[in-house]
Amino acid sequence: MHVPDGFINAPVSVAAGVAAVGAVAVSLRGARRELDERTAPLAGLVAAFIFAVQMLNFPVAAGTSGHLLGGALAAMLVGPYTGVLCVSVVLLMQGILFADGGLTALGVNITVMGVVTVVVAYAIFRGLLAVLPRTRATVTAAAFTGALVSVPASAAAFTLLYAVGGTTEVPVGKVLTAMVGVHVLIGLGEAAITAATVGAVLAVRPDLVHGARGLAAPLKLRVDGELVDAPAAPAPAAAGPARSTRKLWATGLVTALVLAGFVSFYASASPDGLEKVAADKGVDAKVKEDEEKPEGEREYEHATADSPLADYGVKNVDNERLSGGLAGVIGVGSTVAVGTGIFWVARNRRAAAAAEQPSAGAERAAV
Structure with missing residues (x-):
C-alpha cells in the first residue's frame, strides 16, 4: 500500500510529513528503552525481513494482490517504538533505492503504514493479553488479531488523508468501502505471516519476543487446599552471560535473502490493494494525466525513477530472474546495514545516558 506522489496534495503531504517526523523522533527516544x-542487531534484521517479505505479493482477489505492511510484526518482535523505526527504514530504502512509494508522500506512507499499523496492532495485542491466559498460544493469537485489524485500519487512515487532501474528486464513501474491503482480505495474509513468524521465534527464543516479555504466569502451589504463589526463584547470578543471538540472526538473514533473492520471482504480478482501488475508482486520475505529459514536464515523476534499482530490478541486467534477485539481495543488505546502524546509535545513546546518571549522583553526593 505504498502511496505514490500525486494521490495526496502538497499541504496534506507536508502535514503528514511533519507528523511522521514527530513520530520518528518520539520513537527514537522510546526505542532507547x-x-x-x-x-539492536535483531531490530535491523526485522527491518530487512519486512523488506524481503514485502516483495512477496500474494493474490487476495481476482486481479488484486497484497503484501505485508510489517508494523504489527515489528511491534510484537522488537517493541512499538522500535517497530515504527523499522517500518520507516524500510519505506525510506524503498523510496530512495527502488522508486517504490513517492518521496513527497514518504510522510504519508510512514504515518499510514508505520505509525497506524504499530499503534493499532500493539494496542489490540496488549489488550487481549490483559484478559487472556498468558501462554504462547495466546501470544500468537493476539499477534494474529492485532495484525489482522491493523491493515484495514491503515486503509481507513489513508482514506481519511484522501478525504482531506485527495487530488481527485472521488466520493470518499466509495474509496473507504473499497479500501477497507480489499484490505480486510490482505489483513488475513498479514495476520498469518505475523503469527507464523512470532510463533517461530517464540518456539526457539521466547526471550527475544518483546511482546512476550513478563508474560510467564507465577508458579502456583497448593497449600492446605488453596493455591498460593510459589517462592520466587533465586536470581541466576552464576548462570553465565546472556545467550548469543548470532545463530538466530544468521538464520533470519539467510531467510530474508532467500525470500528477496529467489522466492520473490514467484510473487503475484497483480496490482496491490491501493493500486487496484485507485485504478477502479479514479483516485489515480491526476497521476495518469501527468504520465501523458512530455518527459521533463511531469509533476509527479518519481525523483529516483532513474535509480539503477528502480522497480526492483538491476539496470542493464537483461535476465529478469537474475535482475530481480540481485535487487532483492541488495535491498536486504542495505536495509539491514542502515537499520542496524540506526538502532546501535539509539542503543549507545541509552547506554551513555545511563552512564551519566551515576556520575551526576556521585557529584551531588560529594557536594
Whole structure:
C-alpha cells in the first residue's frame, strides 16, 4: 500500500510529513528503552525481513494482490517504538533505492503504514493479553488479531488523508468501502505471516519476543487446599552471560535473502490493494494525466525513477530472474546495514545516558 506522489496534495503531504517526523523522533527516544546489546542487531534484521517479505505479493482477489505492511510484526518482535523505526527504514530504502512509494508522500506512507499499523496492532495485542491466559498460544493469537485489524485500519487512515487532501474528486464513501474491503482480505495474509513468524521465534527464543516479555504466569502451589504463589526463584547470578543471538540472526538473514533473492520471482504480478482501488475508482486520475505529459514536464515523476534499482530490478541486467534477485539481495543488505546502524546509535545513546546518571549522583553526593 505504498502511496505514490500525486494521490495526496502538497499541504496534506507536508502535514503528514511533519507528523511522521514527530513520530520518528518520539520513537527514537522510546526505542532507547527497548534496545540493548542483543536486540539492536535483531531490530535491523526485522527491518530487512519486512523488506524481503514485502516483495512477496500474494493474490487476495481476482486481479488484486497484497503484501505485508510489517508494523504489527515489528511491534510484537522488537517493541512499538522500535517497530515504527523499522517500518520507516524500510519505506525510506524503498523510496530512495527502488522508486517504490513517492518521496513527497514518504510522510504519508510512514504515518499510514508505520505509525497506524504499530499503534493499532500493539494496542489490540496488549489488550487481549490483559484478559487472556498468558501462554504462547495466546501470544500468537493476539499477534494474529492485532495484525489482522491493523491493515484495514491503515486503509481507513489513508482514506481519511484522501478525504482531506485527495487530488481527485472521488466520493470518499466509495474509496473507504473499497479500501477497507480489499484490505480486510490482505489483513488475513498479514495476520498469518505475523503469527507464523512470532510463533517461530517464540518456539526457539521466547526471550527475544518483546511482546512476550513478563508474560510467564507465577508458579502456583497448593497449600492446605488453596493455591498460593510459589517462592520466587533465586536470581541466576552464576548462570553465565546472556545467550548469543548470532545463530538466530544468521538464520533470519539467510531467510530474508532467500525470500528477496529467489522466492520473490514467484510473487503475484497483480496490482496491490491501493493500486487496484485507485485504478477502479479514479483516485489515480491526476497521476495518469501527468504520465501523458512530455518527459521533463511531469509533476509527479518519481525523483529516483532513474535509480539503477528502480522497480526492483538491476539496470542493464537483461535476465529478469537474475535482475530481480540481485535487487532483492541488495535491498536486504542495505536495509539491514542502515537499520542496524540506526538502532546501535539509539542503543549507545541509552547506554551513555545511563552512564551519566551515576556520575551526576556521585557529584551531588560529594557536594
